[in-house]
Amino acid sequence: MTILSPTWTAILYLVAAVCFILALKGLSSPKTARRGNLIGAAGALVAVITVFLSTKLDNIPWILAAIAVGAAIAAPVARRVQMTQMPQLVALFNGVGGGAAALVALLELGHTVVPEGETTGLYELTTVNAWVRVAIVFTLFVGAVSFSGSLVTFAKLQELMTTRPVVFPGLPVVMGLSILAAVAASVFVVITGEGWLAVVLLVLGLVTGVLLVLPVGGADVPIVISLLNAFTGLAVAASGLVLGNVLLVVAGTLVGASGTILTRAMASAMGRSVSGILFGAFRGGSTAGSTDVSDRPVRSSSAEDVAVLLGYAQRVIIVPGYGLAVAQGQHTVAELQAALEARGTEVVFAIHPVAGRMPGHMNVLLAEANVPYESLKEMSEVNGEFKQADVALVVGANDVVNPAAKSTPGSPIYGMPILEVEDARQVVFLKRSMRPGFAGIENELLYEPQTTLLFGDAKDSLAKVLTAVKAL
Known part of the structure; x- marks a missing residue:
């Protein structure tokens, strides 16, 4: 015997379906993503309860045990x-x-x-x-x-x-x-x-x-x-x-x-x-090129020198990448943004659609650090602004700013739209080493005269730059 009539079952299924649609709508923007996720979860809960109340189920103890085991595995994994x-x-x-x-x-x-x-x-x-x-x-x-x-x-x-x-x-x-x-x-x-x-x-x-x-x-x-x-x-x-x-x-x-x-x-x-x-x-094509590290000279700098560049710039564009996520440096880069804005510097973040390892990776990462949504600019919006930027600060990104996508036919990323950081007056890369990015190809921008590299863990480097900016 079931508790819910077919009519109520259909109504509750409709409610769950609407929740799923609203969840997808909410997930389309960082501002509403958290709410969208909660709405989707609520819809799933309504659906599961409706199944239990509207269906004549056998082996209910086994079903509940399976749900309990799944929840016991998934919840800690998702939280950690x-x-x-x-x-x-x-x-x-x-x-x-x-x-x-x-x-x-x-x-x-x-x-x-x-x-x-x-x-x-x-x-x-x-x-x-x-x-x-x-x-x-x-x-x-x-x-x-x-x-x-x-x-x-x-x-x-x-x-x-x-x-x-x-x-x-x-x-x-x-x-x-x-x-x-x-x-x-x-x-x-x-x-x-x-x-x-x-x-x-x-x-x-x-x-x-x-x-x-x-x-x-x-x-x-x-x-x-x-x-x-x-x-x-x-x-x-x-x-x-x-x-x-x-x-x-x-x-x-x-x-x-x-x-x-x-x-x-x-x-x-x-x-x-x-x-x-x-x-x-x-x-014979590939998205992964050579992993060889070039021995060509580059211009490296100290955290203090980078701080001077940033501290006296009028406009700074920060380009986050997977290296920022690995180092868990999102909170430090948010503090750096606040410190620079306190000095009158305009700071925005340039977000490439495939930066990181999935769409929205950088948006979620920076939202976790309470970076204002208004500071996050998509590629189509921000690319025209690099020419007016005094400094482009690239934190852990490589492939999404690599000019080979425009200049090197046959390159694994040739044809991929990129963030045009090379148009900025000064470019600063925060990198752990000279190893190439996920696509496995070298970035010629690293060897250009307007480019400076600060080697080290992204979070540590950002912390040193932040300290130096506050001391200016």
């Missing part, structure tokens, strides 16, 4: 994860979603099979069963691809394996054969409903996910995470069709659509196509 590791966490959570959808589809396949004694043939394939099985094979394959692919992206970002593209002779052929085999298995599963064929399809999906992500490297890995997120959304939407759950269809479609839009936006920000990102390594 550093901002630098957030993309890895997103990849893991995304993979778990895809894997869960695939397992649900595998279990639901048995409900579409009529026992042999109740039909004239081995299995009765009705029109309804056929469409349900189509949704099942789609969920199985796409969910498995998302699961295994997400694990590979996690390993790359966590540096458990090389971040460079991994290719081997015959990789395109092996991938093509796995996809063809998956199509054949899907057709036979739809026709026969054989469980062992569904398991084969699941394995083929896992193999395809690994083969899809291995050739992707460097700065393209976060884009693939977004693409796999879209895959998971589509798999969840298809599982909603399998289960007859409208809310899963709505939520999965929202995730699939938003993930697709985000993937295209990120690819555009990199100046590349999605197909080029996925299959560029097959043609």
Whole structure:
């Protein structure tokens, strides 16, 4: 017996769906992101409670135990994860979603099979069963691809394996054969409903996910995470069709659509196509160049000299990057902004769409340090202002300011829109070493006469500069 009537169930599902839509709207801006996240969480809570109150469930103790175990694992991990590791966490959570959808589809396949004694043939394939099985094979394959692919992206970002593209002779052929085999298995599963064929399809999906992500490297890995997120959304939407759950269809479609839009936006920000990102390594392209460190001389400076440059500048543009996140220097750079503004200096932050390891990484990092939202300027807005800037302070960024994106055809990042820091009167790089950025290519801007380097941990360097600015 259920507590909620179908009418109230539909109303509560509608409330949850509206919450998900409002959550996506809120996440589109740093000002409303926290509120959007809370609204989305509230919608998920409403959905879960509605399921319990509107569905006749078996094995409730096992279900509650599974929820408790999942919460016990996920909550501490989410609370303790550093901002630098957030993309890895997103990849893991995304993979778990895809894997869960695939397992649900595998279990639901048995409900579409009529026992042999109740039909004239081995299995009765009705029109309804056929469409349900189509949704099942789609969920199985796409969910498995998302699961295994997400694990590979996690390993790359966590540096458990090389971040460079991994290719081997015959990789395109092996991938093509796995996809063809998956199509054949899907057709036979739809026709026969054989469980062992569904398991084969699941394995083929896992193999395809690994083969899809291995050739992707460097700065393209976060884009693939977004693409796999879209895959998971589509798999969840298809599982909603399998289960007859409208809310899963709505939520999965929202995730699939938003993930697709985000993937295209990120690819555009990199100046590349999605197909080029996925299959560029097959043609000999790569997002990861040489990791060799040049021995050419550069102009380095002390924290005190950098402080003088900043302290007497009228306009400063700070470009944050992954190095700032690694060093956890966001609070120190916020203090530096406040100290400079107290001296009458205008300070803004230039945010590249793919700075860090995921979209919005720098926005979230600086918002955590209470940097005013008005001080965060997107690339399209700030690029024209570098010519009026006395100093461009680059903190832990490299690829997003590398002029090779405009001047060097054949470069892994050629065609990617960049922050045009070279137009500033003075450029100061805060770097730990001369090693190249995530894309693995050298930045010629480091050797230009207007460029000064301050070596060291970004947080420590910022602290020294801040102390020196206050002493001016």
